[in-house]
Amino acid sequence: MVDNNVLVRVDNLVKHFPITRGILQKQVGAVRAVDDVSFEVRRGETLGLVGESGCGKSTTGRAILQLYRPTSGSVNFDGVDLVKLKGEDLRKMRRKMQMIFQDPYASLDPRMTVGQIISEPLIVHNVVSESEANERVKQLLELVRLNPAFSTRYPHEFSGGQRQRVGIARALALQPSFIVCDEPISALDVSVQAQVVNLLEELQKQFNLTYLFIAHDLSMVRHISDRVAVMYLGVVVELTTRNELYSNPLHPYSQALLSAVPVPDPVIEATRKRPPTRHQVVASVHAARLRKPCARKADLNSVK
Ligand SMILES: Nc1ncnc2c1ncn2[C@@H]1O[C@H](COP(=O)(O)OP(=O)(O)OP(=O)(O)O)[C@@H](O)[C@H]1O
Numbered sequence: 001m002v003d004n005n006v007l008v009r010v011d012n013l014v015k016h017f018p019i020t021r022g023i024l025q026k027q028v029g030a031v032r033a034v035d036d037v038s039f040e041v042r043r044g045e046t047l048g049l050v051g052e053s054g055c056g057k058s059t060t061g062r063a064i065l066q067l068y069r070p071t072s073g074s075v076n077f078d079g080v081d082l083v084k085l086k087g088e089d090l091r092k093m094r095r096k097m098q099m100i101f102q103d104p105y106a107s108l109d110p111r112m113t114v115g116q117i118i119s120e121p122l123i124v125h126n127v128v129s130e131s132e133a134n135e136r137v138k139q140l141l142e143l144v145r146l147n148p149a150f151s152t153r154y155p156h157e158f159s160g161g162q163r164q165r166v167g168i169a170r171a172l173a174l175q176p177s178f179i180v181c182d183e184p185i186s187a188l189d190v191s192v193q194a195q196v197v198n199l200l201e202e203l204q205k206q207f208n209l210t211y212l213f214i215a216h217d218l219s220m221v222r223h224i225s226d227r228v229a230v231m232y233l234g235v236v237v238e239l240t241t242r243n244e245l246y247s248n249p250l251h252p253y254s255q256a257l258l259s260a261v262p263v264p265d266p267v268i269e270a271t272r273k274r275p276p277t278r279h280q281v282v283a284s285v286h287a288a289r290l291r292k293p294c295a296r297k298a299d300l301n302s303v304k
């Protein structure tokens, strides 16, 4: 059944990277980066995707946008299965989905001016002529609270937070409805993290944007997410509303992630419950994998 409230529906998404060996590059195994992930992102919401380094968060984001073609599974975007699309059809759909990257320094071409960077998608997709592009660049820079006169500057002339604003302006250029924010604040100084999160929230309201917000710890997604999916070893082990997750995390790995967030009170911090051991977590995740992913059932609690 098609649910109009759902913008993106991911079903049994799998992405394996081949491990090859020898001159003939024979495949000897596979990195199971994403291993059967299913979830929905509703229109206008922010779904947080959290998990430790290497658990497959970026691969999930990229596989949704078809920057990596999934090994199997489907990605339904606004009623269209992206996995089945190719060529021009896929290119047209790509305009509606964008990505903001973790490291704005690495993701912005240092040889291009900020104006060229932001207008590139507009010109590639033939949306505007070159003269109209200049006008649009100015509007976009204002939208992300940067001085429009900065369009002739190069990325190295900006601070980290300003560079990330340029990345956001570029992502907004084609007026997308869905943005994968891949750790957009992790590389930034703590003092500017909140500013960038606030900007993303304001833009979301203004343009009714839907976000998949990737982060490696729960403190970063707490403020912005409506719901949070916790990922571990390529699978989603728990998916629930933000308040539920923070007040009553069911899965041992979610509990471990939550207990890693420091409490700024030494008395409370000293009396906090110990997180589960790694052995307990691995054993319970393997047991949980045999059940339906994303299930938020009390019986996950009984897994020791
Ligand atoms: N292009 C690739 N080729 C081969 N293996 C890859 C590729 N991209 C990712 N992987 C592997 O897939 C797994 C998941 O990687 P991914 O980048 O999705 O993790 P992540 O959760 O985003 O981690 P981080 O928090 O460090 O960004 C890792 O083991 C990684 O080494």
Ligand SMILES: [Mg+2]
Residues within 6 Å of the ligand: 057, 058, 059, 182
């Ligand atoms: Mg990543």
